[in-house]
Amino acid sequence: MSDSKRQSIIMTGIGLILLSCLMMYFALSQPKISNESVIVNGTQSTEYSQTVSADASSTAAVENETVAETESQEMVVAETQTAEQTSTAVSGKINLNTCTAAELTSLKGIGEVKAEAIIQYREYLGGYTSVEQIKDIKGIGDKIYANISPYLTV
Numbered sequence: 001m002s003d004s005k006r007q008s009i010i011m012t013g014i015g016l017i018l019l020s021c022l023m024m025y026f027a028l029s030q031p032k033i034s035n036e037s038v039i040v041n042g043t044q045s046t047e048y049s050q051t052v053s054a055d056a057s058s059t060a061a062v063e064n065e066t067v068a069e070t071e072s073q074e075m076v077v078a079e080t081q082t083a084e085q086t087s088t089a090v091s092g093k094i095n096l097n098t099c100t101a102a103e104l105t106s107l108k109g110i111g112e113v114k115a116e117a118i119i120q121y122r123e124y125l126g127g128y129t130s131v132e133q134i135k136d137i138k139g140i141g142d143k144i145y146a147n148i149s150p151y152l153t154v
Helices: 003-029 054-085 101-105 112-125 131-136 142-151
Strands: 032-040 043-051
Touching: 101 112, 112 131, 131 142
Parallel strands: none
Antiparallel strands: 032 043
16 A cells, blocks of 8 residues: 555544544533423423533523422422312203313312313314313323213313
8 A cells, every 4th residue: 555545544434533532522511401390280381401510400400490399399289279179069060162271170080180181172173072071182092081970072
């Protein structure tokens, strides 16, 4: 192999190594951005968190954890208060296509979060065609459906 060909192969190798080092530098020096969907009180919101350094990421993680704990505690308190305030007697049937969240929370086993989920699913579907479709909502299983289905209509 001639000297010029050997030099060109070596230079190509060195160039590739430098290029890969440069790409690694840019990849690791950029702040990390995560896109997380959080469901709070039955509505979906998107949070963007940015981590700049190791210290900042640990601080951000602690802050995010504290916020998540506070939100979950607030949701539990809200569901407990709603459960205490709901009456088991429902007058007439509730139309799933026209009802409000307040009407839905009057049903035993349906709190504010589930009521909002029922309304959001109604908007997604464009209207319910059968009462059984609410079983597609997370948190409404056969037991809750059996308790509330006599009070629902479409």
